[in-house]
Amino acid sequence: MQVTMTVNGTDITEEIEPRVLLVHFIRDVLRLTGTHWGCDTSNCGTCVVLMDGQPVKSCTVLAAMADGHAITTVEGLATGAVLDPVQQGFMEEHGLQCGFCTPGMMLTARALLDHNPHPDDTEIRQAISGQICRCTGYATIVRSIKWAAEHPAAAEHGDTVQSDTAQSDTGQSHNTAQSSNTAQSQSADEVHA
Amino acid sequence: MQIPAPFDYARASTVDNALALLERHGPESRILAGGHSLLPMMKLRLARPEWLIDINDLFELDFIVRGADAQGADTLRIGALTRHTTLLESDQVHALFPIITDAEKVIADPIVRNRGTIGGSLCQADPAEDLSTVCEVLGAVAVIRGSGGERLLSMAEFHRGPYETAVAHNEILCELRFAVRARTGSAYEKVERRVGDWAVAAAGASVTLAADGTIEAATIGLTAVGQTGTVGAAADALLGQLPTEALFIEAGRLASVACDPIADQRGPVDYKRHLADELTRRVLRRATERAHASATSTATQEG
Known part of the structure; x- marks a missing residue:
């Protein structure tokens, strides 16, 4: 079957078997290996990607189910050479040791901050409660996400780029999940609001 | 792989x-x-x-609506494709049926809740499914559609056994209906080994108070301890009584005797019976507090 989706802002059409999971589609077909594949049972959360701006465990979503939707992987976090504040935060606060859980943690953090720009420690811990860091570096992960919340400067830069994208997209409804740049323009709107 | x-x-x-x-x-x-x-x-x-x-594109099955049913009764209708996250974040659901909010907080984890649906949870019919207990406690009605039209089933009719429901292969569960009752409170509590796990045991309760403060109606449900349907004996012991700690202790004892847990990797039988007892007391306490609050707010509105 044919699937068409937007991955990190780029429209992609591929021919796949219906049973292909989104995590394998991203890693093996698109060769975006930043998304990690861990427990295979929707427990560990290292495969988290954003679907229309919302974190999902891509080992338990069929690529077919993502047809018509906007996917953001860890490769889509940075804007050109400018890191997302979440990425910067993980650097500043040593939010990773082995790095295996990091892509999923950072995408969940991005979605959290898009909806709640000033989360407290409890809200951060709840947001990442479906993800496992086997290095048990949770304290530094929480600090990294706090750092990102306190330093939205890079996000503002990212915002400008996303808003420009949204403006060039005015012919489409921003309310439909299928709209290619919806996830990004929604999060940009929320930051502005 | x-x-x-x-x-x-x-x-x-x-x-x-x-x-x-x-x-x-x-x-x-x-x-x-x-x-x-x-x-x-x-x-x-x-x-x-x-x-x-x-069916993820069927937005017609993603709704939370309050209104009068065909008989004119105040009813909350929840579409089968409503996601756990939506239920958890709904102020309306929390105000009317806090047992749903209690349960949603401990169903899987926030990311799984972004995808999972109330209809999917009920149709999966896992014996440890939290929302099955919640729907039984609230006396929910399942609306099922087939090519021949619509049929309404109680939870007792809906659940046929573990992983088995009355929904035929050519039918779809479309919505759940919950009767809104005055002076009523509800609560759910679960013990799990870690975030996102299935229950070791859980309990849910709904309590309706009469104008004189006695218990007019009560239902108690248990999760993952081999209990089919609600615990009638424990609920019957509450009827017509003033809610007291002694009464809740007795109801907890009756619930722990009524259930039929099995020993597995989540715990031995005596521990699960202990949880059925303790959790029944806790949810009855909290449901009664909420019923009092609901009665007070109703009285204020009427005054």
Whole structure:
């Protein structure tokens, strides 16, 4: 079957078997290996990607189910050479040791901050409660996400780029999940609001 | 690597279209909603459908609406495709049925809750499913559609046993209906080994107070301890009584005797009976507090 989706802002059409999971589609077909594949049972959360701006465990979503939707992987976090504040935060606060859980943690953090720009420690811990860091570096992960919340400067830069994208997209409804740049323009709107 | 066996995939555009697809592809076709129960089962070959009918585009099944039913009774209707996250974040659901909010906080984890649906949870009918207990406690009515029209089932009729419901292969669970009652409170509490795990045991309760402060109606449900339906004996002991700690202790004892847990990796039988006892007391306490609050706010509105 044919699937068409937007991955990190780029429209992609591929021919796949219906049973292909989104995590394998991203890693093996698109060769975006930043998304990690861990427990295979929707427990560990290292495969988290954003679907229309919302974190999902891509080992338990069929690529077919993502047809018509906007996917953001860890490769889509940075804007050109400018890191997302979440990425910067993980650097500043040593939010990773082995790095295996990091892509999923950072995408969940991005979605959290898009909806709640000033989360407290409890809200951060709840947001990442479906993800496992086997290095048990949770304290530094929480600090990294706090750092990102306190330093939205890079996000503002990212915002400008996303808003420009949204403006060039005015012919489409921003309310439909299928709209290619919806996830990004929604999060940009929320930051502005 | 865990990958499902080969199958064919179709995406439904409306409920009628989904019903037509189910008819066309026969008994080996399955509805795919959030997928967080079905896909793991397919990876393990515990399920091996030939066709998946994806209903994630059926926005007509994603709603929370309060209104009068055909008989004029105040009712909250929840569409089967409503996601756990939506239920958890709904102020209306929390105000009317806090037991749903209590349960949603401890169902899986926030990311799984972004995908999982109330209809999918009920149709999966896992014996440890929190929302099955919640729906039984609230006396929910399941609305099921087939090519011949709509039928309404109580939870007792809906649940046939572990992983088995009354929904036929060519039917779809479309919504759940909950009767709104005055002076009523409800609560749910679960003990789990870690975030996102199935319950070791859990309990839910709904309590309605009469104008004189006695208990007019009560239901108690238990999760993952071999209890089918609500615990009638424990609820009956409460009727007509003033809510007191001694009464809750007695109800907890009756619930722990009524249930039939099995020993497994989540704990031995005596521990699970202890949890059934303790959790029943806790949810009765909290449901009664909430019923008092509901009675007070009703009185204020009427005054």
